[in-house]
Amino acid sequence: DMNVVVFHGTSISRNMIKEYELFYKDEKGQRIPDIYRFEALITTFEITLTDFDLLADIEWRCAIIDEAHRLKNKNC
Numbered sequence: 001d002m003n004v005v006v007f008h009g010t011s012i013s014r015n016m017i018k019e020y021e022l023f024y025k026d027e028k029g030q031r032i033p034d035i036y037r038f039e040a041l042i043t044t045f046e047i048t049l050t051d052f053d054l055l056a057d058i059e060w061r062c063a064i065i066d067e068a069h070r071l072k073n074k075n076c
Contacts, residue, residue, distance in 0.1 A: 007043040007051075014051065034059070045070055 005021050007014060022038060023031045036058070045067050048055055065071065 002039045003037060004040045004042060005038040007041050008047055014047070018054065 005017060007017055007022075009017075022036060022041075024035045024037055026032055043055075045065065
């Protein structure tokens with residue numbers, strides 16, 4: 001069994017996912033660092049760029065990227 005989150009959609013829907021599906025929170029409602037509510041996250045290259053600041057803070061064990069040819073330049 002695995003908890004998988006599909007991180008995609010409009011800004012509003014991604015904000016809902018960020019609020020309720022990605023992170024555990026303490027009794028004060030603060031995000032607990034380095035503990036996640038998912039084992040796998042499915043998203044697109046475009047969403048990765050759009051929400052880079054959020055996703056870059058996660059220490060990923062593995063990243064599987066469809067359309068990886070788009071990672072050719074140094075800014076990616």
